[in-house]
Amino acid sequence: MSNAQAAALPVVRVLPMLGPAHLDRPFDYLVTEADSEAAQPGVRVRVRFAGRLVDAIVLERVSESAHGGKLRYIERVISPEVVAPEQLRLLVDALAQRYAGSRPDLYKAAIPARHAKAEESDTTTAWPELGEVAEPDLSAWSAYQHGESFVDAVLAGKLARAAWQVAPGDDWAAALAALAVKVALGGSSALIVVPDQRDVDRMEAALREHVAAKQVVTLTASQGPQARYSRYLSVLHGQARIVVGTRSAAFAPLRDLRLVVVMHDGDDSLVDPRAPYFHAREVCTTRSAIEHASLIIGGHARTAETQLLVESGWMHSLTAPREALRARAPHIHAAGDSDFELERDPRARQARIPSAAFAAATRALEAGSPVLFQVPRTGYVQALACGNCRAPARCRWCNGPLGLPAGGDAAAPTCRWCGRMDPKHVCPVCGSHRIRAVVLGTERTAEELGRAFPKHRVVTSWGERVRDTVPAAPAIVVATPGAEPAVHGGAYGAAVLLDTWALLQRPDLRAVEDTFAAWLAAATLVAPMSAGGDVVVVADPAIPAVQHLIRWDVPGFAALELEQRRDAHFPPAVHLALVDAPRAALDDFFAHTDLPEHAELLGPVDLPPGAALPGEWDRARFGPAQRMLVRSPLAGRSQLGAALRAGLVRRGARKQELPLRVQVNPVDVG
16 A cells, blocks of 8 residues: 555544534645545545554645644545535534534534444445335325415425414324425425434324334434444435434434424423533534524424514414314413402412312313323422512612522522622512522422322323323323323313423523423413313413413514613523633633723623533632623624633643533523
8 A cells, every 4th residue: 555645635634522612713734645536625634643553534635834843644445435425514613603612522422423334334225216105195295374385495406484373272293294205205204303212202103194214313312322323324325315313413414404393492401411512403403504404493383483584584483273272272271361260279380289280170070081180390409589479589780580699698588690699689569578589399299189089090200210102091291391191092171281380480591481391381282262272370360471372473572571681681681601710710811802982891700500510620729600691682692602611722722620610501591
């Protein structure tokens, strides 16, 4: 084998798969003539870097290097597979800027680990040769305003983006399956990203109504290394035209991508728990812009981020007419929402399970249907709230959540964001000076209901004991948000939403938005009002979220939530970054970081309960882990992330080794 330098474009510019931010840049190597054909942009190679062998991705081939010293040869080409095609490289570059992230970290999330045996299988067979495909029925989209014109635009290859509000009772998986198959029949590709395995299974089952199993590629974290890499290659080679998967499937390198779908974008499962903490929604919106692919962000609820895209004109709203929503939705009402009901049950607004809830459950059970009781997630988080009306206690300066620092060092409530003490807090809702500690958790609701309804079976679904379905027979089903089982071949006769205050008053930016989404997810499993479906919300009927639920006004709630975020200067109305590190490292980092104009620093404060900074350091010398918040206006999409990323590069070049974590526009602000 010849070791001669390649005759054409002998210099390969590679990105080593290393962690430090200051090493996230191209390095030049030489390639031999023997490796020249295989060493193309996007392939994985091995190079010697600082005395050790590391993996790298080829970014480009050039004729000469700007490096003045002697260049090394790459050690070898790991595989001739172009695992990082051009559109993926552009996507990773854009996301690294947005999230102040490392490109190697993003490549590791996007590209499965190599498995040599997977490369031996045939992943190049053309999609149409895999079986007959029935013509899909797209009539479900006609039930939505502008639905037909949206579908026509997608199939014609035009750029169309929609925030899709799934009407109650509609099978969102069946509607998406028909559209995805129609796109594939036209020779293009469709990508559908969902939060969890249950949704993947539901989507795959809907697609199999139209096509054979081999014509649908699923990408999930539960697959083994060989299966995942083999499926990635089938996508890469153009064999797969319909891909369904969880978070990391958003990077799937489909050819001629025409349609991208993200379902239930408010689910935190779509956020990668590792740096740079990307959100699948942001990956897909970036892909839509780069690859000019149509985009659907769908679900029963709508996040403030999606509403911002709608109000900016970047995408439009796809909703069912008001009359259709009323016909499909169950009867929704709050406990104690009328003088008559309060007269019958004076404690309807204070009782955990008021008589209205028992009456609704009894009617449904007698009619032969199961009843759903939704309870908050288990756990323990302490926050402060008004002692009179239970409104969350917020800082009067930055609107952050008030709490009591660990150890009782403060004699007054202290903001978890800016660190200011507020010894004379006044509730902005009722004017009370009283403050109470709120413990978020859930009691043994199943035991209570078992005693209340001794003749009926009690089924639970939460944590690791999640049920997919329950029979269409009388039963009490107790489930946490997101774990509600569907009724096989039917619907719930009633649903009762319990302990709503515990969800609404969580010390979190998205508490109300998440609660509203959880309510909608439960209510959509209930039979329509014409069939006796009943939903009881055990909450104050004056709460705006309750009123929007009763009217099934999803866009209206999203608009209200976004407006409140604007007033309080919260994301997505602003860009927000969290920087966690020992106090000495925080001071050093911000002293060498050029933040965007008008950026505002809040803190430092202690990390929220349950949050921890990984790594070891001398706490006596460098201080405990603390948090700084950086808030900046919505200027450039990636301006804040780019500034923080540059600061991380400078920090790495100075060989600062104290742990430091950066999260840009995180879902959980605290």
